[in-house]
Amino acid sequence: MPFKSIFKACLVIGGVLFLGGCQQPSDxxxxxxxxxxxxxxxxxxxxxxxxxxxxxxxxxxxxxxxxxxxxxxxxxxxxxxxxxxxxxxxxxxxxxxxxxxxxLKVDRTEFQQRAFEQYALEMAQHPTIQQAHFQQLTPRDQYLLKHKNQAYVELLHLGNGNLQYRRSPEYLARIFAPYLPAAEKAFIENLAEQNKDPVLVEKRLQIEAPEIAARSLFWEDYLKTYPNSSYKRDAEYLLKQYTYFLFRGTEQSPVSEDYRDRYAVDTSHLETIIGLANGQKSKLSTQARLFLEFLDMNPEQRQQALPADYRNRSATEQILYYAQISPPSQKYDKDCFTDAICI
Known part of the structure; x- marks a missing residue:
């Protein structure tokens, strides 16, 4: 077949399929x-x-x-x-x-998994460079990488070579949320926005203290506004988790090592907590005031303020108890930081 005929055929088929390149008509x-x-x-x-x-x-x-x-x-x-x-x-x-x-399921050999991680990471750093080992990937990876950001398909980078495909959180917000009751609509639209970018990478927080506080306040207000929401349990978990992130952080990015005084607390978190303590009355503002009270106590005052079974515990456990901050369940059976609902 002449080259011009082949070229025209590719253009026609490519236009019908919306696939960024010429596909074989025999597929x-x-x-x-x-x-x-x-x-x-x-x-x-x-x-x-x-x-x-x-x-x-x-x-x-x-x-x-x-x-x-x-x-x-x-x-x-x-x-x-x-x-x-x-x-x-x-x-x-x-x-x-x-x-x-x-x-989005892809079955790979160990060799193909390494090739996938290497290719995807290099593309993230140098997106305009054609990678020589693209052909080492599985046919499905080749297809998904070519068509990511279509049909709400995304590639998520979570650090340390950890990459995974996911459905964009915007999917439920755009396809389902407009037709749902107010409580479910508000939950999905806000969680979609919160999970647009990763919250944690290698167990380190990727969001700043003011944003953590804003999310905590949102979920507190959500539970007051929609006490009968079908997503109530997930909202309670999110409130606990973001409250814990604000006052404690994570093991890899702690707010403080020993909570001995205000100077021992991360500056951004401390300033945000002070702002909350001076803000409108809410459970979070009460927790912030108690948190600051405990920081300002000397060791003897702390011992007097704590019940006997907390006096020999770590400073972290003591301040969380005093400020009435309950750690989120480590056995919660859903992931609330990837999609617009807890999966």
Whole structure:
């Protein structure tokens, strides 16, 4: 075939598939998805039948399908979700999470895993450089890397060679949240914004103290505003976690080593806590005032202020007890820092 004919064929097929490059027209999966798309665009399309079949269609998305197929499902969801009650919407939300988990699943050998980490990290540092070992990746990694940032697919860098694909938190905020009741809508939209960037990298906080305090205050206010939210348990966990981040930090980025006085506390956290203590009445402002009180006590005053079973404990345990700060559960069965809901 002459070169010009091949070039024209590539342009036509590439335009139909929205795939950033010329695909082989003989790809059976792409042909199937093109046919499905044409059927969905038919003027006699039966929306009620489409909504009845949407869960079945979602279950067929796996690690062999394309971002084009995902986009078709997401367009169908926008049509069907307004017609459903909350229980049905949340059921499809769960199915959508499972759908993306299947879509983003990649089986690699040890060699392929190393190649993936090396390629992705180098691309993060030098995105315009063509990497010679791209062909060492699995075909699925090659596809996902070419199409990241399409259909809400992202590549997340968590430090120390830890990379993982994820569904963008914006997915639920844009596809589901507009059709949900106020409590669920507020939860998803705000958690999506909070989790847009990683909160922790190698167990180190990536957000500053004022932002941690703002998130703590938001979740405290959320629980007051929506006491019957279906996400109440997750909101309580997030409030505890961000409160703990503010007053304690993490093992890799502690707020203080010994809490002996105000000078022993990270400056940014101390200034934020002082601001909270002087702010409007809230549980968080009360905790801030008690925290500062304990910092200002001498050792003898601390002993008198604590019950007998806390007098020989670490300074961290003592100040958290005095300031009425409960550590979050270490066995919480959900991840609340990756998506727009706790998975």
């Amino acid at each position: 059976p999966q792409i042909q199937i998805e093109q046919t499905e798309a044409k059927q969905k665009q038919s003027p006699v399309n039966d929306f009620s039948l489409m909504c009845q079949n949407i869960e079945k269609n979602m279950s067929q998305i796996n690690d062999q399908r394309t971002t084009f197929a995902l986009e078709q499902i997401n367009q169908d969801l926008k049509v069907c979700l307004p017609l459903m009650d909350l229980a049905e919407q949340k059921h499809l939300m769960l199915r959508s999470t499972e759908m993306y988990q299947r879509f």
